[in-house]
Amino acid sequence: MSNQNATIAVPAPRALLSHATRETLSNYAYLLPAAICLGGTVLFPILKAIHMSLYYNVLIKPQEYRFIGLGNYVRMVQDPTFWLTLRNSFTWVFWSVSLQFFFGFLVALILNGQFKGRAIYRTINLLPWIIPGVVVALIWEYIYQPNYGPLNDLLRRAGLMREPVAWLSNLNLVMPAVVFTNIWRGIPFFTIMILAGLQAIPDEIYEAATVDGAGVIQRFWSVTLPMLRPIIVVATATRIIWTFNYADLIFVMTSGGPANATQITSTYTLMQAYSDLDWGYAATLSVILLVIMLVFTALYLKLTKGVESVAG
Amino acid sequence: MVKDDAYYASRRQFLQTLAATGAIAAADLAWWQDPFLGPRRARAAASTVRFQFSVPEPLRISLVESLVERFNKSQSDVEVKVEFVPQAQARQKLITAVSAGSPPDCCQIWDNWVGEFDGMNALEDLTARIKDWKHYKDTVPVAWQTVTVKGKLLSFPWVVTNDAIFVRTDRAKEYGLKIPGPDWTWDDFLTLAKGYTKPDKNQYGFGMRGAGTWAVLYATEFLYSNGAQVLKDGKVVINSPESVRAFEWYIDLIRKHKITPPSVATDGYRQIVEGFGRGVTSMYLHNSGSVEEQKKFVGEPNFATLPLPLGPAKKRASFYFSETLTMFKAAKNKEGAWKFMTWLMDDEPNYDYAKTLGLLPTRQALADRPHYKHPGYQGFVKSFPFSIVSPYLAYAGWGGKLDSEGVPLVQQAMLGKISPKECLDKLAEVLTRNMA
Numbered sequence: 001m002s003n004q005n006a007t008i009a010v011p012a013p014r015a016l017l018s019h020a021t022r023e024t025l026s027n028y029a030y031l032l033p034a035a036i037c038l039g040g041t042v043l044f045p046i047l048k049a050i051h052m053s054l055y056y057n058v059l060i061k062p063q064e065y066r067f068i069g070l071g072n073y074v075r076m077v078q079d080p081t082f083w084l085t086l087r088n089s090f091t092w093v094f095w096s097v098s099l100q101f102f103f104g105f106l107v108a109l110i111l112n113g114q115f116k117g118r119a120i121y122r123t124i125n126l127l128p129w130i131i132p133g134v135v136v137a138l139i140w141e142y143i144y145q146p147n148y149g150p151l152n153d154l155l156r157r158a159g160l161m162r163e164p165v166a167w168l169s170n171l172n173l174v175m176p177a178v179v180f181t182n183i184w185r186g187i188p189f190f191t192i193m194i195l196a197g198l199q200a201i202p203d204e205i206y207e208a209a210t211v212d213g214a215g216v217i218q219r220f221w222s223v224t225l226p227m228l229r230p231i232i233v234v235a236t237a238t239r240i241i242w243t244f245n246y247a248d249l250i251f252v253m254t255s256g257g258p259a260n261a262t263q264i265t266s267t268y269t270l271m272q273a274y275s276d277l278d279w280g281y282a283a284t285l286s287v288i289l290l291v292i293m294l295v296f297t298a299l300y301l302k303l304t305k306g307v308e309s310v311a312g
Numbered sequence: 313m314v315k316d317d318a319y320y321a322s323r324r325q326f327l328q329t330l331a332a333t334g335a336i337a338a339a340d341l342a343w344w345q346d347p348f349l350g351p352r353r354a355r356a357a358a359s360t361v362r363f364q365f366s367v368p369e370p371l372r373i374s375l376v377e378s379l380v381e382r383f384n385k386s387q388s389d390v391e392v393k394v395e396f397v398p399q400a401q402a403r404q405k406l407i408t409a410v411s412a413g414s415p416p417d418c419c420q421i422w423d424n425w426v427g428e429f430d431g432m433n434a435l436e437d438l439t440a441r442i443k444d445w446k447h448y449k450d451t452v453p454v455a456w457q458t459v460t461v462k463g464k465l466l467s468f469p470w471v472v473t474n475d476a477i478f479v480r481t482d483r484a485k486e487y488g489l490k491i492p493g494p495d496w497t498w499d500d501f502l503t504l505a506k507g508y509t510k511p512d513k514n515q516y517g518f519g520m521r522g523a524g525t526w527a528v529l530y531a532t533e534f535l536y537s538n539g540a541q542v543l544k545d546g547k548v549v550i551n552s553p554e555s556v557r558a559f560e561w562y563i564d565l566i567r568k569h570k571i572t573p574p575s576v577a578t579d580g581y582r583q584i585v586e587g588f589g590r591g592v593t594s595m596y597l598h599n600s601g602s603v604e605e606q607k608k609f610v611g612e613p614n615f616a617t618l619p620l621p622l623g624p625a626k627k628r629a630s631f632y633f634s635e636t637l638t639m640f641k642a643a644k645n646k647e648g649a650w651k652f653m654t655w656l657m658d659d660e661p662n663y664d665y666a667k668t669l670g671l672l673p674t675r676q677a678l679a680d681r682p683h684y685k686h687p688g689y690q691g692f693v694k695s696f697p698f699s700i701v702s703p704y705l706a707y708a709g710w711g712g713k714l715d716s717e718g719v720p721l722v723q724q725a726m727l728g729k730i731s732p733k734e735c736l737d738k739l740a741e742v743l744t745r746n747m748a
Contacts, residue, residue: 059407060428060708146575147514147592163511166574169522171727257523258577259723274404276712 046290052283059277072284081260081268082285089264091175092250093243096182101236103183104190111191112198122195129188137252140181144168144253168254174261178250182243190235197231198224233304240300241293265289361392361648364419366402375668383655390648403428410434415640418649420470423458423634424705430461431708436639439465441650447657447675455674457701458634467636468657471671473599474630474699475533475620476691477501478606480594482614483508494619494694498537498561501595501621505571508594517571519593522726523580528718528739529631529702530597534562537623542703548743551736558623559732563725577726588615599633603688604670617691619698630695631702634674709746717742 017025056068076082111122128136143151144167155161167177201224209219225232247266250256256263256271263271265285273282365376373396380394395416397405403425409415410432421429429435442448442465455469484491489507492500505517521527532542532550540555542548549555566572573592575583585602587593589609597620606615620628637653639646655661659678666673672692673679684693704710718739725735 059411060431060711062411062432147573147587148590164514164574166576166578169575169577169579169727171729254578255523257720257723259727259729260720263720271716274401275715277404277407278712 049283049286049290052280053287055280057278057280057283059279068280072281073288075281076284076288081263082265084260085263085265085268088175088260088262089244089266092179092182092262092264093240095176095179096186096243097236097239099179099183100186100239101190101232104187105194107187107191108194108198111195125191126188128185129192131185133185133246133248134252136181136185137249140184141168141253144177169258171258171261174254174258178253178262181253182246182249185249186239186243189239193231193235194228197228201227229304233301237297237300240296244293245289359389359391359645359648361390361418361645361652362395362416363392363649363652364395364397364402364406364416366397366399366420372669375665379656379661379665382661383652386655387651390645390651392648392652407432410640410642413642415642417643417645418637418639418653421467421636421638423467423469423636424702424711426459426466426636426638427461427705427708428711429638430464430466434640434642435466436641436643436646437464437466438468438639439463442468445654445657450675450677452674452676452679454632454696454699454701455634458632458705459636467638468653469634469674470637470656470662471666471669472632472634472674473601473671474632474692474695475530475597475599476617476630476695477620478588478596478598478602478615478617478691479504480508480588480591480610480614481616482610483591483594491616492618494691496618496621498621498623502565502569502571505565505595506569509571511570514592516573516587516593517595518565519579519584519587519596520565520572520576521579521581521584521597522575522577522723523583524719525714526581527722528714529704531559531562531722532703533597533620533629533631534558534623536629537620537625537627539623539625539627542743543706548740548747550743551733551740554625556733556736559725559736563732566726567728577723600670600672600689600692602670603686604668607688612686612688616687617689619691619695628698630692630699632699633702635671707743707747710743713742713746 015022053072054067054069056064056066056071058064107125111118111125131139143149146152146164146166146169151167152161152164155165165173167173205223205227206219209223214222245266247264247270250262250264250267251270254262256267266289269282269285269289272278272285363380365372367373376394376396380392384391402421406415406419406421406425406429410429415434426435451469452472455472456465458472459465459467459469479491481491483489484504484507487507489504492504508515508517521530532540535550535555535558538554538558538561540550540552540558542550566576573579573587579587581598584593584596584598585605586609588596589606591610600617603617620630622628637656639649639653643649656665657675659675662673662675663678663681665671666678667683672684672689683689704714721730721735721738721742724730725732730738
């Protein structure tokens with residue numbers, strides 16, 4: 001018996017995209033706003049800087065704007081001031097970050113202990129970090145002022161100095177002086193990071209180590225340091241990158257002088273962009289700064305075995 | 313499933329929808345811009361003048377605000393809106409605005425920037441307008457020189473200043489030192505500076521500038537006293553023998569005679585002015601811009617100014633600089649800008665501006681007023697006969713290079729890292745390389 005009422009199935013219109021593709025696309029669509037923001041604020045400036053670095057682009061000579069390929073990179077390799085600034089940058093970063101870390105760790109250990117007024121000390125400790133960099137630079141420039149600054153005045157009153165010392169004009173003293181200022185400013189950053197790490201270490205581990213006969217130093221080397229390793233790696237890597245690119249302090253205190261003694265690559269880049277208005281060369285220096293930092297970060301994370309926890 | 317799929321559009325439908333949406337959006341935008349944005353833009357162009365002013369000190373903000381307010385009250389068809397920009401960023405901001413095609417209608421700039429902006433073909437040629445202006449002939453000729461590029465008048469020289477030496481007269485009396493006359497020599501200068509220098513009291517004879525472009529310019533003025541020049545027959549000659557001898561003498565003031573504060577290599581404008589004001593130094597070289605400040609710092613009767621001392625060649629030069637009012641080619645309201653600029657050059661606004669800031673008016677009628685007879689201004693007035701336009705204005709490319717390469721070289725010489733000759737040889741190389 002045949003079914004006389006049977007309907008003929010009409011094929012549905014073919015979908016524009018398959019179900020799996022639609023699902024994948026909709027998932028990506030959720031990421032789109034973040035991707036657009038990141039692309040616009042991170043990726044585009046990087047690509048633009050690379051693009052600019054391939055051009056002769058001096059703002060006061062718009063008629064000479066032209067593509068010069070790697071011309072700016074060749075100029076950079078032959079520029080003795082660039083190499084000097086790179087050397088200065090390494091000095092500036094090494095001393096700043098290592099001493100910030102050392103003193104930050106020390107302060108964190110102290111503030112991790114139990115004592116009266118600990119909350120007040122923790123707040124006061126944050127002050128140098130809260131003050132804007134430019135203000136810090138102006139304050140310390142005044143402190144170092146040889147003729148009427150408080151530092152020389154105190155040293156003279158204490159009988160430790162007869163003639164004023166020009167802290168920011170002496171070739172041997174100027175870099176230590178700006179590094180000292182940066183150390184003062186950066187200690188709270190390490191203190192806060194390490195303090196957070198210290199407070200996350202369970203007391204039971206220390207108790208177990210004590211029961212096993214570990215002394216204070218052994219507990220520090222075998223428990224505290226390994227447990228803090230992920231925080232230390234992240235904090236030092238972040239701080240190294242910031243310090244390498246940090247121009248405010250030196251720019252305000254010395255403008256890279258005297259005689260380029262404190263000229264680091266980031267201040268030199270600023271100088272090229274805003275004094276010489278040579279945006280092509282400034283972009284080249286920025287690209288090289290980026291490459292140096294990328295290589296450093298990769299090496300650093302490899303050498304320190306990344307941020308995996310000690311347990312992992 | 314079949315039912316769900318029925319809602320999906322075909323590729324053709326999708327593309328058609330997309331195209332239709334684009335067309336509607338474009339039409340919508342055109343409609344929206346026309347009635348609302350169009351008239352608003354036209355009205356703004358007719359009445360508003362954008363004026364950019366760079367601020368080296370807070371006093372200027374209130375001064376310029378009051379001048380703009382006075383102007384706006386006196387006008388019915390033009391309104392000036394002032395945009396204050398910190399001096400450190402002013403040049404760069406203007407250059408980027410010009411590059412982007414949106415400069416202000418007019419602005420205040422320093423004459424050493426005029427060449428740069430002309431190089432960018434950004435400035436309006438004001439020659440014809442200025443030559444018809446009512447005070448053209450009352451303006452001192454050297455002031456016009458500071459704003460003339462390739463025969464074109466590109467700005468109004470609003471106020472001018474040259475350089476002279478500030479001297480503490482009260483301290484000279486205290487130490488039994490004789491203040492020389494205006495035709496003093498390098499020897500007189502050194503004797504006086506040595507007399508003032510008492511390191512145990514933190515007192516030094518001369519507050520020399522080591523930071524900023526003027527570290528190079530002030531040094532160059534001393535070189536001119538020995539017959540040196542920066543350019544001769546189109547060639548850079550700043551490392552000539554007479555120039556090197558003069559620079560050796562200048563550097564000896566620091567390294568041999570020790571008459572400058574130990575901070576000399578990083579002392580900028582603020583440090584040399586404050587150093588004198590606080591009694592750390594007893595002489596310094598600067599323009600008239602700090603006269604009014606020193607009247608408050610050290611007291612009106614306690615200082616005077618002298619022209620630069622004569623060098624062994626019996627010559628001297630003081631560099632003339634002007635703060636100018638400029639209009640841009642891309643200005644949207646040129647007539648309004650011209651009206652405002654000429655108003656600022658009128659008697660009372662111009663005199664008020666110059667007097668308040670301790671600068672010299674460019675118009676002779678105003679410079680002859682009694683205010684400029686004070687001893688604090690006499691060094692500048694007496695320097696007029698040998699004042700010249702800064703030789704570093706010759707090439708636009710020299711502006712930034714003096715800062716980025718010239719200053720570190722001078723600092724190296726000051727700190728004994730290189731000899732004065734090496735410094736000038738390298739500076740000559742930098743200048744020659746950037747003669748464009």
